[in-house]
Amino acid sequence: MFAKPFLLKPRTVKDTGIRKTVLDEPYTLAPEGGALLLKEFPARVKVGDPLFQQSSGTVLSPVNGVASLAREENGTKIRITQDGTFPSRKEPQPKRWNKQDACDAMDSLGIVSLDFCEKPLSSFFRNSVPPKIILLSPYTRTQNIDFGSRLSEMSDCHQAFLQALADWFPGVTIRDYISDKKPPVREYSYPWGIPEYFTYRTERIPFQKFSEALYLGPETLYHLYKALFSDFPFIERDASLFFLGKNGGLRKAQKPLAFRNGQNLKFLFEEFQNDFRWFTLNSFYENHPVRSVGESFYFDIRLHSSLILLARHDANRSEFPCVECGECSLNCPTKANPMALVGFRGKFQPGLCMECGICTFVCPSSISLRDRIRSFKEDRRGV
Numbered sequence: 001m002f003a004k005p006f007l008l009k010p011r012t013v014k015d016t017g018i019r020k021t022v023l024d025e026p027y028t029l030a031p032e033g034g035a036l037l038l039k040e041f042p043a044r045v046k047v048g049d050p051l052f053q054q055s056s057g058t059v060l061s062p063v064n065g066v067a068s069l070a071r072e073e074n075g076t077k078i079r080i081t082q083d084g085t086f087p088s089r090k091e092p093q094p095k096r097w098n099k100q101d102a103c104d105a106m107d108s109l110g111i112v113s114l115d116f117c118e119k120p121l122s123s124f125f126r127n128s129v130p131p132k133i134i135l136l137s138p139y140t141r142t143q144n145i146d147f148g149s150r151l152s153e154m155s156d157c158h159q160a161f162l163q164a165l166a167d168w169f170p171g172v173t174i175r176d177y178i179s180d181k182k183p184p185v186r187e188y189s190y191p192w193g194i195p196e197y198f199t200y201r202t203e204r205i206p207f208q209k210f211s212e213a214l215y216l217g218p219e220t221l222y223h224l225y226k227a228l229f230s231d232f233p234f235i236e237r238d239a240s241l242f243f244l245g246k247n248g249g250l251r252k253a254q255k256p257l258a259f260r261n262g263q264n265l266k267f268l269f270e271e272f273q274n275d276f277r278w279f280t281l282n283s284f285y286e287n288h289p290v291r292s293v294g295e296s297f298y299f300d301i302r303l304h305s306s307l308i309l310l311a312r313h314d315a316n317r318s319e320f321p322c323v324e325c326g327e328c329s330l331n332c333p334t335k336a337n338p339m340a341l342v343g344f345r346g347k348f349q350p351g352l353c354m355e356c357g358i359c360t361f362v363c364p365s366s367i368s369l370r371d372r373i374r375s376f377k378e379d380r381r382g383v
Contacts, residue, residue, distance in 0.1 A: 067079070139193035261299070
């Protein structure tokens with residue numbers, strides 16, 4: 001039924017060498033509106049101390065230091081000036097967990113679902129309605145980092161967690177595509193890492209019934225195992241670094257970079273600013289704005305997974321009329337027919353659309369089909 005997945009393969013480039021980190025730049029966290037502050041500020045904090053509670057869970061201090069509030073036009077920020085060392089790491093030790101204690105540990109250690117970053121991970125396990133199936137996927141959304149190989153080095157932890165799932169959800173089918181079942185494709189291609197797509201292609205569960213499954217991606221599992229079996233809080237995340245040159249060539253740094261939550265990326269931008277004056281986040285399929293490297297920018301480990309440096313950017317580029325090339329519908333992996341939204345050829349199928357962004361990416365007229373899709377769904381919500 002579905003079309004062949006989309007493939008975008010950058011060349012790999014070696015690391016540029018030793019990179020300095022500017023520790024005198026404060027770590028800056030931005031609580032969402034309505035977040036509950038958990039300390040009286042200013043306050044001395046240690047790594048892993050809870051700072052505030054928001055819809056995605058508890059956000060922890062990424063470093064030892066002094067935290068204070070900064071009132072700005074775009075909201076309140078928490079700034080932490082580091083004055084201590086980073087914590088040592090424990091070797092993972094597999095152990096048995098009951099569900100209640102495991103969920104409490106997820107919350108206290110700040111673990112979120114990196115597949116659905118708007119929710120704390122514990123909420124998927126505390127749900128009063130048990131899932132009909134549990135899927136352990138080998139793919140992140142864009143598979144820029146191979147977390148499957150990292151999990152293979154934590155096989156004892158993985159087996160302990162599988163046993164815990166069997167205890168917590170007796171009788172529920174568990175599909176382990178990390179260590180048990182073969183990955184569904186020999187070589188990853190986008191959008192196999194989108195949870196709804198993976199679930200449909202492997203288990204034939206339609207998008208409308210996706211909520212009946214409990215989906216756990218490899219990056220989520222990696223940080224969960226560090227929390228449950230090493231008592232390590234979610235305060236940092238590895239991110240891929242890409243370079244888009246003036247000629248349109250895409251390269252990828254050989255090794256990912258580890259960023260603490262709220263870390264200022266000034267040190268990185270200064271290293272590359274002569275050749276790359278702009279950047280964007282995560283992937284070309286998502287709708288992140290393009291920013292100048294001269295701006296202050298603080299990495300949010302819940303929202304950001306990759307950094308893309310750009311040698312050129314046409315800020316004034318606008319949409320052109322549709323040329324009816326059909327690339328959007330031809331490359332749509334679910335045959336949702338996004339071309340219908342610009343007035344041509346049949347009807348758009350919103351129930352098949354997972355908002356992967358491929359249609360917008362391939363459009364030669366720079367039409368933001370993603371925005372049209374979201375407007376279409378919003379207009380029909382509740383109808």
